[in-house]
Amino acid sequence: MSDHTPIDMIRSCDYDRELASQDPSSAYKETRHRQSQGLSSQLAQQQNAAPEVLEDKYQRDIPPDGGYGWVCVACVFWINAHTWGINSSYGVFLSYYLSHDVFPNTSALSYAFTGGLSISCALLVAPLATYLIPVYGTRLVLNTGVFFETLSLIGSSFATQRWHIFLSQGVCFGWGMGFLFVGSVGIIPQWFSRRRSLAMGINAAGSGLGGLIYSLAVGSMIPRLGLGWAFRILGIIACVVNLTCANLLRDRNKDVGSHHKAFDSALLKRPEFLLFLGWGVFSMLGYVAILFSVANFALSVGLSSHQGSVVSALLNLGQGLGRPFVGMFSDKLGRINIATFLSFCCGLFCLVIWVFARSMGVVCFFAILVGTVAGTYWATVTPVLAEILGLRDLPSGLSITWIVLVAPTTVSEAIALVLRDNESQGSVYLRVQIFTGFMYIGATLCLWVVRGWKVGDINRKARLRSATVVGAIDNAVVKMEGFCGTGDEKNNQAAVASSRSDSGSEIKIWSPVTLLCGMVTPKRV
Structure with missing residues (x-):
């Protein structure tokens, strides 16, 4: 029997005899040393495995696709209505400022910067808000926004x-809107x-509905109650609604393992993300040029201030009705597809309809129609970026996006006012209309290229998955043939290697041919 004793048992017995022959204290130390080494090894293995386990957990996380999520949708809807919606009514304030000289010696350009300043400050505060979310929680960030907006x-x-x-309606409102x-x-x-x-479309519709409500409300309150009480009423309503919604919202940051990094420079090395920023x-x-100019444009073609506020309200009505659709x-036909198509439609409407709008009927028709597509960016920015970066890097990508958008949102309305030709009869806003149309067409081209990349990336991943499956099957066949003693093992292994090389070859996603093929290939992306 001893001849068949496993070698590990023999070594174990020899080791036990060595310990027995040693001094008891030294034997005890030796045993403790080996136990500590084994424990350290196990801890190291667990620590190394922990990130992999967490990564696998995050990848396997399945969103509820409903449930309390619909409560969150309602909350974000009303937050948008009382942040971006109230901000959308600035066109009515701007028209009132320009026609009544509320603050003497203030130029139209200064008023225009105030409207853009609120949006740019909202975006500028984004990195700070992104940093504070994992440190202090989402609820504190939201309540901070409620405080600044009310103030x-x-x-x-x-x-x-x-x-x-400038400080109140511009900077402070922007901070509140940004945190929220x-x-x-x-x-x-x-x-x-x-x-x-x-x-996300329902959420984005909140800003349209809020813009509709508060454009009409502000247009009615200012002549009846005065500018001061119009602001106070807005402040009280916004405080109550936003405070309620902010404390009902619930995030799932721990479930998805979100990366709340204020500025992840590694994302700027990805061409698809740079095009997304473009x-x-x-x-x-x-967008900002349309949003803040349409009310004053109505005055330039001979309409009244009340009609201008109605036009602004109809623009926001179009946003409220269009964004859920x-x-x-987007869910049915592809998020990038819809965002690209509707961005082009908005540019086309500006060049084909807005340029020739002169009567109240045509202006209202344009306002409703362009409203359905003008805010496509806000309705699709998060889903589109999730398609590009994934959910885990989404907060970091959005943080960079808001920083980049500070400059265009600040200067857009100022550019529009500079482009106005006040000496032209009936065509004061012609250059603004052309500028706006081509900006949307430029946006379309950027996202169209991203679509080409996305299609190529999908094809690359499908090819790699196919290569993995084929390789596994080929390996199994080679092992089976080797076990049965059939076939030439070297030739079989060479064939497997050749098959892997052919099927797993990397697709050059950014080559012009691949991009063009992806841009024109019918595919849901």
Whole structure:
């Protein structure tokens, strides 16, 4: 029997005899040393395996696609209505400022910067809000936004000089809107997968509905109650609604393992992300120009101030009605596809309809129609970026996006006012209309190239998966033939290697031919 004793047992017995022959204290130390080494090895293995286990957990996380997510959708909807919606009514304020000389010695360009300043400050505060979310939680960030927005609207009601309105309606309102926006924009994608674009479209519709309500409300309150009380009423309503919604929202940051990095420079090395940023820059140059110019454009073609506020309200109505459908069709036809197509449609509408709008009927028709597509960027920015970067890098990508959009949102309306030709009869806004149209077309081209990359990336991943499956099958066949003693093993291995090389060859995604093929290939992306 001893001849058949396993070698490990023999060594173990020899080791035990060695320990027995040693001094008891030294034997004890030797045993403890080996136990500690084994424990350290196990801990090291667990630590090395932990990131892999977490990564696998995050990849396997399945969004609920409903449930409490719909409560979050409702909350974000009303937050957008009382942030971006109220900001959309600035066109009515701007028209009132320009026609009544509220703050003496203030130029039209200064007023234009105030509107752009609110958006740019909202985006500029994004990195700070992104940093604070994992440190102090989403709820604190949202409540901070409620505080700043309420302070800005109440403070604006007491403004007597132009720098007062710059700080209150511009900077402070932008901070509040920024904290609320950044704190809420990344929550809905965590709750939805199949219906993600629909949910985001409903959220984005909140800004349109809010713009509709508050454009009409501000247009009615200012002549009846005065500018001060119009601001105070807005402040009280916004505080109550935003405070309620901010404390009902619930994120899933721990479930998806979100990376809340304020500025991830590695993303700037990805060409598809840079093109995505280009889409945003061009879209904002056009969007802000339309949003804040349409009310004053109505005055330039002979309409009244009341009619101008109605036109602004109809533009926001179009946004409110159109954005849910944008989200719904994005889920069905592809998020990048819809965003690209509707960006082009907006540019086309500006060049074909807005240029020739002279009567109240045509102006209203244009306002509703362009409203459905003008805010395509805000309705699709998060789902499109999730398609490009994935959910885990989405917060970092959005943070960079908001920083990049600071400049275009600040100068867009100022550019529009500079481009106005006040000496032209009936064509004061012609250059603005052409500028806006081509900005949206430029945005379309950027996203169209991203579509080409995405199609190529999908094809590359499919080819790699196919190569993996084929390689596994070939390996199994080679092993079976070797076990059975059939075939030439060397030739079989060479054939397997050749098959892997052919099927797993890397597709050059950024080659012009591959990009062009991806841009024109019918595919849901």
